[in-house]
Amino acid sequence: MHIRQKDLVEVIAGDDKGVRARVLRVDPRKEHAIVEGVNRVYKHLRRSRKHPQGGRLEIEAPVHVSNLLVVCTKCDKGVRIGYRKEAEGRKHRVCRRCGADLGEL
Numbered sequence: 001m002h003i004r005q006k007d008l009v010e011v012i013a014g015d016d017k018g019v020r021a022r023v024l025r026v027d028p029r030k031e032h033a034i035v036e037g038v039n040r041v042y043k044h045l046r047r048s049r050k051h052p053q054g055g056r057l058e059i060e061a062p063v064h065v066s067n068l069l070v071v072c073t074k075c076d077k078g079v080r081i082g083y084r085k086e087a088e089g090r091k092h093r094v095c096r097r098c099g100a101d102l103g104e105l
């Protein structure tokens, strides 16, 4: 999966299309990511001792990673990612557009 936690990503589909934000969490198994402020939904809470009236919480719902591009700091754009094998078997991500190293995977 090309997205990591703390990446700056650009949303390329859906209501938040064009938004740039930070990745809070990823779920590689489901290929989902939680992105700060993106895909916000209301979670309705049942009445409880803490919330006697019930409640409504706004939270970020997971986004499929195919709707996200990593932002290349050099291109200042969402870009497609390639991979490069470094010494000691480390895998680095590279920008497909300018070749900049976008960090270890």
Ligand SMILES: [Zn+2]
Pocket: 072, 073, 074, 075, 076, 079, 095, 096, 097, 098, 099, 100
């Ligand atoms: Zn680039």
